Amino acid sequence: MTETAPTAPKPDRSWVLDDLVEHSGIRAAIAVSGDGMLLVKNNGLDQADAERWAAVSSPLQACARHGMEPLGYPTSGFEQVLVQHAQGYQLLQPFGEESYLVLVTDADADLGVASTEMQVTAKRLGQEMGTAARTAARRPT
Numbered sequence: 001m002t003e004t005a006p007t008a009p010k011p012d013r014s015w016v017l018d019d020l021v022e023h024s025g026i027r028a029a030i031a032v033s034g035d036g037m038l039l040v041k042n043n044g045l046d047q048a049d050a051e052r053w054a055a056v057s058s059p060l061q062a063c064a065r066h067g068m069e070p071l072g073y074p075t076s077g078f079e080q081v082l083v084q085h086a087q088g089y090q091l092l093q094p095f096g097e098e099s100y101l102v103l104v105t106d107a108d109a110d111l112g113v114a115s116t117e118m119q120v121t122a123k124r125l126g127q128e129m130g131t132a133a134r135t136a137a138r139r140p141t
Contacts, residue, residue, distance in 0.1 A: 013128050017042035020121045025109025027088065031125055032057050034098035039129065057102045060092050080115070091115065095122035096129060 017029040021042045030050050031039040036058030041050035060083070065075045081092040089105045091114060101122045105114050 013040045013125070014043050016040070016121060016124050016128060018044075020103065020117055023113065023117050025106045026114055026117070027104045027106060028053075029101065029103040029121070030054055030057075031095070031129070032061075032100045032102055034058065034061065034100070039099065040125075053102070057090075057092060057100065060090075061094070061100050064092070080118075082111075089114070091118055093118055093122050095126040099125070099129065101125060 013031075017031065017040060020026060020029045021044065028042055028045050030041045030045070030053055032054040033039055036055040038051045038054035041047070060081050061078070064081045065078045068077070069075055078094060081090075083090040083092075086107070088107045089109065089111060090102065091105070091111075092100055092102045095101050101118060103114065103118060105111070
């Protein structure tokens with residue numbers, strides 16, 4: 001029988017997103033990898049809901065990054081996605097490599113404040129997590 005070495009628990013970075021959702025009008029936030037895996041969620045969000053939200057948010061960033069590429073725009077130019085819904089807004093913004101911050105606001109939220117706070121949080125997450133892009137050579141086997 002082979003023993004596996006215990007792995008260190010992942011650091012809890014939910015506090016970064018908890019700070020974000022304390023702002024008026026911001027309801028929930030998650031950090032997502034480019035392939036749709038949940039990286040971190042704010043504490044008030046159900047785990048299963050957060051994982052589902054992460055998975056369905058991934059195509060948004062893919063469309064945003066590659067949607068203008070046929071017209072000669074670089075994929076590195078993607079800055080933010082805004083989805084308007086009758087009950088509020090969803091914003092998605094990259095941080096680090098192949099990682100995205102996603103948040104949902106109320107319908108009457110100040111999008112300028114939400115966007116600014118999102119930029120601050122994305123920078124903080126990039127520093128805290130430093131998620132690197134997966135490449136074919138580095139993919140788990």
